[in-house]
Amino acid sequence: MNRDDFPILKNNLVYFDNGATTLKPVQVKNAICEYYDKYCANAHRGDYKISAIVDKLYEETREDVKNFINAKEASEIVFTSGTTNGMNMIVFGFFKNYLKEGDEVLITLSEHASNIIPWFMLQKENKIKVNYIDLDEDHEVTLDNVKKAITSKTKVISLALITNVIGDERPIKDIAKLAHENNILMVVDAAQGAPHVKIDVQDMDIDFMAFSGHKMYGPTGIGLLYGKFDLLDKMTPLNYGGGMNAVFVKDGYVELREIPTRLEGGTPNIEGVMGIKAAIKYINDIDIENINKYEKDLRRYLITELAKLDFVDIYNKNTDSNIVAFNIKGVFAQDTAIYLDKYNICVRAGNHCAKILDNVFNVSNTVRISLSFYNTKEEIDLLINVLKNSENIWKEII
Amino acid sequence: MDKDFKRSIILDNYQNPDRKMVSGEDHIKINTRNVSCIDNLDIYLKVRDNIIEDVTFEGEACVISISSTNILVNLLIGKTKEEGINIIDNYLRMINEEDYDREVLKELIVFEDTSKQPSRIKCATLSANGIKKFLEEDKNHS
Numbered sequence: 015m016n017r018d019d020f021p022i023l024k025n026n027l028v029y030f031d032n033g034a035t036t037l038k039p040v041q042v043k044n045a046i047c048e049y050y051d052k053y054c055a056n057a058h059r060g061d062y063k064i065s066a067i068v069d070k071l072y073e074e075t076r077e078d079v080k081n082f083i084n085a086k087e088a089s090e091i092v093f094t095s096g097t098t099n100g101m102n103m104i105v106f107g108f109f110k111n112y113l114k115e116g117d118e119v120l121i122t123l124s125e126h127a128s129n130i131i132p133w134f135m136l137q138k139e140n141k142i143k144v145n146y147i148d149l150d151e152d153h154e155v156t157l158d159n160v161k162k163a164i165t166s167k168t169k170v171i172s173l174a175l176i177t178n179v180i181g182d183e184r185p186i187k188d189i190a191k192l193a194h195e196n197n198i199l200m201v202v203d204a205a206q207g208a209p210h211v212k213i214d215v216q217d218m219d220i221d222f223m224a225f226s227g228h229k230m231y232g233p234t235g236i237g238l239l240y241g242k243f244d245l246l247d248k249m250t251p252l253n254y255g256g257g258m259n260a261v262f263v264k265d266g267y268v269e270l271r272e273i274p275t276r277l278e279g280g281t282p283n284i285e286g287v288m289g290i291k292a293a294i295k296y297i298n299d300i301d302i303e304n305i306n307k308y309e310k311d312l313r314r315y316l317i318t319e320l321a322k323l324d325f326v327d328i329y330n331k332n333t334d335s336n337i338v339a340f341n342i343k344g345v346f347a348q349d350t351a352i353y354l355d356k357y358n359i360c361v362r363a364g365n366h367c368a369k370i371l372d373n374v375f376n377v378s379n380t381v382r383i384s385l386s387f388y389n390t391k392e393e394i395d396l397l398i399n400v401l402k403n404s405e406n407i408w409k410e411i412i
Numbered sequence: 413m414d415k416d417f418k419r420s421i422i423l424d425n426y427q428n429p430d431r432k433m434v435s436g437e438d439h440i441k442i443n444t445r446n447v448s449c450i451d452n453l454d455i456y457l458k459v460r461d462n463i464i465e466d467v468t469f470e471g472e473a474c475v476i477s478i479s480s481t482n483i484l485v486n487l488l489i490g491k492t493k494e495e496g497i498n499i500i501d502n503y504l505r506m507i508n509e510e511d512y513d514r515e516v517l518k519e520l521i522v523f524e525d526t527s528k529q530p531s532r533i534k535c536a537t538l539s540a541n542g543i544k545k546f547l548e549e550d551k552n553h554s
Contacts, residue, residue: 346472346473346474346475347450348450348451348474348535349474349475352474352529352531352532355531363450364450365450378450378452378472379450379472408419408423408475409419411475412418412419412422412423412475412476
């Protein structure tokens, strides 16, 4: 649906790598251009008209994000550079002070690097312990396995809402309930989740959450961080400087501003904010529930067709989301991706930044298809046809 | 050499790589993880009295990576370190579309068209760069 809004699709491009980044609708591009063409000023600075427009749009966007994830207050939303930045702020701005030696963090083997490496680094610094929740036979998280992994020392559970290789959607609301019954905080990496499922941070009772603009039809370089007000208020800024201070004097006295401004030191990514504003409006206009239903139907069609090919291994057949991981038997994932590229079909080959997942999969590299609402059954039919002809793969790629 | 013949050599070295095996402790192991794609090969080298006595490799990689590694290491065995570096330098020049000496490259010539596929250049030079670095450093140490 809405294919006309994506000029790049007019070049016969079949774009199946939406987990890496989504294409951008013309409305997002226009919003960014409009900022530069009509009111290119800094935020929170000038006493002139175009600067006031920027201020208004900047804070309006915070309100838009608040509504998009149903946060309680706009002040619980911080603009970041992306999910990685957000996760690092959560880990080093909050948990570095919150966790004590011996405290435990629960993650899984299928997390993205951004939800693993910051914890590993904190493990070294603070002598905390990173533990893993077992995955079931479909590589998914069950509430029972979360229960089994919790100990008296568990202080935080940090999980992707939707994982980027398997694509499973975690029962975050139930996990957060269990976490809070045990005085454990709930952190969510929503990079793959936000573009595809409705998020309600109050209903799910999430404590911290990070996600990216560019994976939800917005520009690169802009991300969103959510934190419950009382927790976010305890977060230490990672960037000190302009925009985030209230007072500073010669003898070294510094007073910082309120949240969220305190956590946005330096000139913000204003064009990114304008872009994400347009992207959220775009998603809202289609309705995230419609997106979710369309993408799941499309994935079911893809799985049905792919399963008919006996020379293809599918690694996440039973997962109900927008992601499919597979390999052509006997062909290295990258070679398959290069073969598909000959037909203008863009897929991702690799370990998808989930380098410890091969402990579960027994295969380190897969071809990943991650669908979006602008993908179609016709594109899937083309993919299947190209795969059917893959006995010629070597002739085509060497 | 026609394209089909080149392809059959590349494919044969991918599907039946005779040097693809782990070697023992008398070899030095280097990893040549490719930063831009997903190839990941360990290379095992045994160099004694300035002679490259043995090279094997193990790991997961694409057709171009595996095949070029197998052909290259076969060519290096029995050569002096300087000869080895010279072969690799000429090979890298060929991949980068610069002047090179065809004579020393032997079967590696099958990769002469690789530069036409920019996404494959890293794959074709993964092991060559790793081995070259090792031979040059080893040369400085001895």
